[in-house]
Amino acid sequence: MALFTIDEVRKTFTNGEVKEEILKGINLSLREGEITALVGASGSGKSTLLTIAAGLQPASDGQVIFEGENMAAMGSEQVRKIRASKFGFVFQFAHLVPFLTVEEQLMLMLDVSESKLKKHEQKKEVDKILRLVGMGHRKNAYPSSLSGGEKQRVAIARAIIHKPKVLFADEPTASLDSKRSKDVMSLIRDLTKTLNITTLMVTHDEEMLGFADHIIKMSDGQVLQGVGIIVEN
Amino acid sequence: MNIAWKEIKKNKVRFLILGSIVFLVSLLTFIISGLANGLSQDNAALIKDLPSGQFFMNEDADETYNLSRIDSSIQDKILNNQKDAVALSIQMGFLNDETGKQRSVAFVTSTDSKLFNHVKDGEIVLDRSLEDEGIKIGDTLTNNQYSGNFVVKGFVDQKKYSHAPVAYISMEDYREIYRVEEMQLVFVPGEDSSLEIAGLQSFTKIDFLNTIPSYSAEQMSLNMIVWFLVIISGMLFAIFFYMMNVQKMGLYGILKAIGVKTSTLFKMMWTQMVFITVIALALSVTFSQVFNMIAPKGMPFSLTPETTIQLSVVFLIIGFIGATLSGVQIRKVEPLQAIQQGEV
Structure with a gap:
């Protein structure tokens, strides 16, 4: 059974009297331990789909089923709890908290996810994850002293420190150069496999598609090549 | 965190x-x-430092204590019936020291009460600010409207009225200076402010302070x-x-x-x-x-x-x-x- 199912999701924006349908009945299933890449031209609706799936905005119609429950029918507090404890986010920019050190960024995420770990266990976990993303040596550094690639590594560490079930990555390599992009994608792929995370990623960069297990092409608010067809990589 | x-x-x-x-x-x-x-x-330290209570002045005084004259029969009735009640008068005036230097003071006189200094005729008790200006116990002070001399008997702390130091004098001396028989005010101490007296207007302490224009x-x-x-x-x-x-x-x-x-x-x-x-x-x-x-x-x-x-x-x-x-x-x-x- 799929961990995450998107069923007939539609999104309509109203601008004055003009109604624009951004998503036109999307069906999609995500499986554990796999990376699914959403690709398509600007305006195809891929980012909108990702943010709806992540509970960052509601769908106009349809269901987003996570662990057997329809998120579209949940209240905002329930959705927030899911975001905090079961989802991880990596965005185009790292969006780190400027006044927290690398270690504190991760400790904050453990706090937010209401981790049951004791303080010393949390610190151990932070050390482990930072080593995993190759940032163990910079745990006391503030974001202002990190390079773009390092920031993104910390953002990835923050996204997985609480062992989320689903990782949402919206253009995670868009602000990085080619080499760093590959490093970051390798990292996401390794973590997805090692930690058995389900990853949904939006990307423009065709080079990054090599890291995905499945590629879903979108155009004009619809999935191309039939409903929910997954292109095996 | x-x-x-x-x-x-x-x-x-x-x-x-x-x-x-x-x-x-x-x-x-x-x-x-x-x-x-x-x-x-x-x-207004003279008034502010009094305990809670009610002030009474003549209804015809139009909330100006200077114009108030309380009938002596009404005054006696209040003082007899109300515990610790006191009748008092306050008037601005001048004192001349032995060198002839004139000082502005607020003359205060009252019936017997623990709340106000009681002085004998010809004696005067002053606010301590005048001691700081060089007046000493035993000095003699004069007033243009007063036939005799005032002998300084002592000083009190923080007793001011209308930015002038208070000068306690006897009722007799006050009557001589201001040529009045009646007192201006009656003060009845106590938390209860419901007392009403025919012909007199009642004020709480704060209300009375607000009748002082400069205050x-x-x-x-x-x-x-x-x-x-x-x-x-x-x-x-x-x-x-x-x-x-x-x-x-x-x-x-x-x-x-x-x-x-x-x-x-x-x-x-x-x-x-x-x-x-x-x-x-x-x-x-x-x-x-x-x-x-x-x-x-x-x-x-x-x-x-x-x-x-x-x-x-x-x-x-x-x-x-x-x-x-x-x-x-x-x-x-x-x-x-x-x-x-x-x-x-």
Whole structure:
């Protein structure tokens, strides 16, 4: 059974009297331990789909089923709890908290996810994850002293420190150069496999598609090549 | 994790600026409040230091005690029926010392009472400020309307009326100077303010103080300044936190996206507000109390711990309201918008 199912999701924006349908009945299933890449031209609706799936905005119609429950029918507090404890986010920019050190960024995420770990266990976990993303040596550094690639590594560490079930990555390599992009994608792929995370990623960069297990092409608010067809990589 | 404290630690200068402004505004407020209190004491310590009670003056006096003449039969009835009641008169006048130097004083006389100094004919008891000006016990003072001399029998602390030192004289001497038989006022001490007497108008202590023209005008102006400063400090908090919040909108959006509760963000802001305000107030309270101690003797300045605590609590409440109002933006911020806006 799929961990995450998107069923007939539609999104309509109203601008004055003009109604624009951004998503036109999307069906999609995500499986554990796999990376699914959403690709398509600007305006195809891929980012909108990702943010709806992540509970960052509601769908106009349809269901987003996570662990057997329809998120579209949940209240905002329930959705927030899911975001905090079961989802991880990596965005185009790292969006780190400027006044927290690398270690504190991760400790904050453990706090937010209401981790049951004791303080010393949390610190151990932070050390482990930072080593995993190759940032163990910079745990006391503030974001202002990190390079773009390092920031993104910390953002990835923050996204997985609480062992989320689903990782949402919206253009995670868009602000990085080619080499760093590959490093970051390798990292996401390794973590997805090692930690058995389900990853949904939006990307423009065709080079990054090599890291995905499945590629879903979108155009004009619809999935191309039939409903929910997954292109095996 | 205390992210509020982490932010203060990382952005010391920013918070130091806000703290300094709060410190300066609160110090100014304390000083002006001290001056208002001091002037109020200087203007009416004689009345303010009396216990709670009711003042009575003639209904025809049109709320001007100078014009009040209480009929002696009514006065006797009140004094006989009301425990600790006292009849008194106050008039501004002049005293000349042995060198001929004229000094403005408030002559006060009363019936027998623990609340007012009782002096014999030809004797006078003065406010201590006149001792500071060189008058000594045993000195003889004169008044143009008085046939004899007043012998200084003693001094009392902090007894002023209409910014003039009080001079207690006997009822006989008062009658001679002002050519009146009746007393102006009757004071009945006690918490109960329901006593009504036919032909007399009743005033609480505060109401009576406000019938002194200079008192109400002076206090109103100074209190207005104090409250304006309190409001300004509230606005400062609102503006400062508004500006900080505007700068942090992206950050708040991202924090919300990863699951941070809106209430946690509010708590962060309140913690910072309380931290800054408490430190700034502790400093300004210390400075104002030091000023209270070293203020020049002639300066009417009185800042009691009660006033300081009251104002400090008001500052905290106003700061809280100001910060909370600015925090409305935090509620409005959409995670999605922040993500789309780019790096914070």
